[in-house]
Amino acid sequence: MIDRQARDKFCELLRHLASGQITNDEFQDNLPLKSTDPAVNVIFWNGAWLLYDDLREYKLVGKYRLSSQTKTEIARWTLFLKGDHEYRWPRLLWLYRFPGYLLTILTVGIINVIAQRRLKQSGDIEVWPFLNREEYQRALEQPKYLKPANQAL
Numbered sequence: 001m002i003d004r005q006a007r008d009k010f011c012e013l014l015r016h017l018a019s020g021q022i023t024n025d026e027f028q029d030n031l032p033l034k035s036t037d038p039a040v041n042v043i044f045w046n047g048a049w050l051l052y053d054d055l056r057e058y059k060l061v062g063k064y065r066l067s068s069q070t071k072t073e074i075a076r077w078t079l080f081l082k083g084d085h086e087y088r089w090p091r092l093l094w095l096y097r098f099p100g101y102l103l104t105i106l107t108v109g110i111i112n113v114i115a116q117r118r119l120k121q122s123g124d125i126e127v128w129p130f131l132n133r134e135e136y137q138r139a140l141e142q143p144k145y146l147k148p149a150n151q152a153l
Helices: 004-018 024-029 038-046 068-082 098-106 110-122 133-141
Strands: none
Touching: 004 024, 004 038, 004 068, 038 068, 068 133
């Protein structure tokens, strides 16, 4: 299920965070994480949450600025969020919550290896959250942010 309102809100917040317009706390305080759209939650927990630490408030500028490689990855996330693709990857959110950390410790990291293997069998991890390169390439050919103003989104 695609929750267009939540995706658009998350996408806007993500772009503002990455460009240093808002702080990490402003980003987190306004997230639409109650959405039933799995893309919103998974891209947050498996991507955006890893961009900053939440022990202090700051913007991603100066010594905290993101690398160009990270910005390219964020651009791919926003391309996905602005599109109409269902999120089809296996949902492994539990790995990023307390029970997942505990399982990682108890299995000496083996659970992470199993999860990574499962992900690699599901699609092309290089173009996540898109499932494969073809899907990603089609989205690149019609980016929502670069359409002329007189053309309908």
